[in-house]
Amino acid sequence: MKLLVCISNVPDTTTKVKFTDNQTKFDSIGVQWIINPWDELALTRAVDLKEESNNPVSEVLVVNVGSAETEPTLRKCLAIGADKAIRIDSDTKDAFQTAKQIAAMAQKEAFDFIICGIESGDYNSSSVGGMVAEFLDTASISSVSDIRFEGGKAIVERDADAGKEYLQVDGTAVLIVQKGFAQEPKIPNMRGIMMARQKPLEVISAVDANALTEYTGFRLPEPKAKVKMVSPDQMKELVNFLSTEAKVL
């Protein structure tokens, strides 16, 4: 089985977010870029599946749609254990355009599962996975929290409102995964980092694709009102605040 993990290159979570060009563009000066944390969990489990001998996964590829600046992130994916990285050379404007690039690439290779993190830490769209599936006209399973193999067939666990549901997949599917799929990201070891230099990082050109949406401006949220302190002996007063002032009860 061949897995493709979609990797988003995002600012480190602790980044102080700023904008330039009259508040229309994200200011990337001084920003540390990381593998989107959810994609990192996806990749961790994909690599584990390949390394465990008792299941049919044989190859893990990663793909990113982006400029040359995202290559350090892809190298890190190789160090974690991906066999090959693909960068689709495009500066896409929205999830639709990104998904179309990934789908066009995936169409040419026979992936059994395409795996995406549930959300990216930058624009929080939660869209690319579902869009790739629709472009490929294939099944998608969202809110995935585990996978196992039974007689060569994948059983995928997903979170539903009332509990867990287990889906058997016969054929290909896009999995949109969250915590549970893996618990903690793999930290690349020295051997992995050395080997990553030898592994292929292929750059392919983009296909024609339009964006349907456009970010026209950004602003920082209003500074939050200062926290209102309540004495530990005044819990009745706190409940009263929650009821009459915050109106959340």
Next chain:
Amino acid sequence: MAVLVYIQNFGGKLKKQNFEVASYASKVAESMHCPAIAVVMGTMEDSEIERLGNYGISKTLRIADKVYNTLINKLFTRVVQQVVVQENVTIVVFPDNNEGKAIAPRLSVRLNAGFVSGVVSLPLSVEPFIISKRVFSGKALAQVRINSPLKIVSLAINSFGLHEAKTPNRIVSFEPEVSLNDDSSRVVDRKMHAEGISLLDADKVVSGGRGMKGPENWKPLEELAKVMGAATACSRPVSDAGWRSHEEHVGQTGKIIAPNLYIAVGISGATQHVAGISRSKCIVAINNDADAPIFEVADYGVIGDAAQILPKLTEAFKAFKGE
């Protein structure tokens, strides 16, 4: 022309969040001088569906076959697409939750319709269509323009509230033309939650962090949650240490939640944690460290020992509920 709202079916019942997206769709429709209509998949009684009329929905299309009681992303997308075409819909509204995330992006491709997820307000302008959403896990707000004629948005839960507007809601059966065996995935097993409230759409959440000092100290927190009708959650160090199940982990890489009320007990408030809770309407922090960063994002703060404060807060809630 119409605005269509996707009503998630919670086992035959409607929840508050359904009424919130219905309220939102009605307001959008009002600004465009067109009706707001709804689609419901799976089994639901007429009397339940009619309640959507309290929030301005004038017609609901029901696809009652019990096949639709289980979410199949591709199939559901096909059905909603057919509703959109038949009803000449120009804007589709989804809830920004698991089910919305499962269907809306697919529908965007299917209909070539621009999709903006997690919107937090009514459109700032309809022509051109500009709407705002949170980005960078709540650290900024963005304005997004949708350039396609057909538009899809998903509404961040608890960002809009309920707006009553009584309308008779006509229920119509919809018969989609789809192949039911067209999907490579099928549900083969289920494990329902034993009890308690699902964290993802809980209205109130009580969450514990490292400051709880050990799994044996969770009883008063659970007691408070029970009295409040809240779900329980935890921070990442707690689930990493195995004190609580990772199912309860909220924060970046864990669950991202947006309850009306979030009570953080013994949680310092690292950026990664805040990324998962910043969409909460009201945050209460209980911590013995007055300098904990959680107080920077909290609306109300209590400094002190959780073990002593939790029972008092529980008593206060009991009194409030008149017990």
